[in-house]
Amino acid sequence: MSAWTDLGDGVFVRQSRCCQMNSTVVIHDGNAIVFDPGVLPSELSDLAAFVERRAPRFENTTLVFTHPHWDHVLGKPWFPLAATVAHVGFGDEVDRDAAEIEASTKKWVESEGEAWPRPFEAFTPALTLRGTIGVRIGGREMLVYDVPGHSPSQIACYFPDIGLFVAGDTLSDIEIPWLDGPPWVYRRSLQALHWVFEQEQVKHLVPGHGSVAHGRTDSYKRLLRDIDYLLHLEGEVGNAFTLGASLEETQDRLAKMSYVGKDAAYSMNDVHRANVKFAFDGLREQAEMRQDGRTKET
Template identity: 25%
Template sequence: MIQFKNESITVFQSALFQTTCTVAVTKDIVLVTDPNWLPHEIEEIKHHVARVQGDKEVFLLFTHGDFDHIIGYHAFPGAKVIGSKGLQEHPAKGQKLELIQQFYNEYYIHPPYKIGFPEVDFVISEDGQQLVVGETALKFYLAQGHTHDGLFTLVEPLGLWIAGDYLSDFELPFIYYSAKAYEETLRKAEKVLLNHKVSVLVPGHGQTTANLEEINRRILLSQDYLNRLISAVTKEDREELNALEKEMAFPSNFTKKCHDDNIAIVRREYTGE
């Protein structure tokens, strides 16, 4: 379904995990980010892109390599792919493809497209790197923590900030890679908000916002959670850790595992265990 729309930006939201796909149309390009999940949802995105494309080139942006974000890769043949160096050199490409196939198998879905890991045409390897097409400038920042291969993307002149799996309105940090890197990414987020004219933020899961106070609230929310998590782990405060688990939205076996993984990574990085 369409979650957000203005004259240049359309954000689709999957029924699964509130995962978003952003389609941004500038004078020069159509930028499609993380097309996902279900076949009919990706078809809706494809139809929309066909309506707005005209003679513009389509670029596919992948915020990171988690399987739910790359599942629609082959729905846009011929599109130029943008991704981080970490995505290009992802050490677990085969595992991600197995997860896609497993998803389809579990729900008796015939894969509508060939299953494949994105082959990156434009590799982002450093903060501040840009891709300029005509009057459109895409500016990138490496965003590690949730994964090792994440990206923040700023689309100028639209004022669009595509955040990947950060800065959700409801989802607390899921640390798959590094808590210390996650903290650094949140510090980058503060700088992005300070140094760029941001008018729309799209997280990988959850609601789009055009409110700067809300964006700042989300940064502070994630920072507060990480600070309390690190403190509870280092102090071995089991009561606080249990309380933090209960703050996870949509409590499930999945969120419990994410909480346990968060603890394990913080313990490794901050206590040496």
């Protein structure tokens, strides 16, 4: 099976063997926009050759990084003259996590039978973005949304002309919302995206991992499913917390929940368990703050 999917309108998706990570390429008028070029060295060479055939001038290529996790940030050396775009917080986050990115890269790339050819170098993108904003890159209008919850500096991008939504690590069919803090932050990001699916004619949704969703209805269903998961998680953790359960008891209790990727080959079991901890810690912090407030009043 080819790693490439042609979505029409100059949009191509290349799926990695590693974690089913997607790199999206948008070709328009001799320009190329490449989202999250990755993951394995052989795949990056294939990606670079593909782009070079369609956008032969190196300087007409723009790399967009949806967020600074290891599997999304490796491609820059394969596109040495390309412009780089990411969230304003990306540079600091990638700099802070460089050692961890290097270690994860080595581990995963070697487990796929390849060698990583160079040390990972943190970088600051040439163009940084924040908030909901429209930019013109590669000859196309692109709307950018802040979607924290999985990483503080994650963005999702929408091309209104061609109905393409590049979701970063949200709205996957093989991953649950993968939290890096309290669930409400992620839920608020999804609520903001609600308007994209409500108002725009989304033709394709490309998640960071897994299959492309086609059409507004299928895309919207992923959004509703992820909000449902988060509400369920928060509700169940809240019940356990109120009853005085410990974190471990809460995790054991919530292991019974059904969710995407439960017991799958690409398993979400550990992610779900970690999500329970983020929800639990959020409640504990709130309770401590309330306690502090009461102590100050008395």
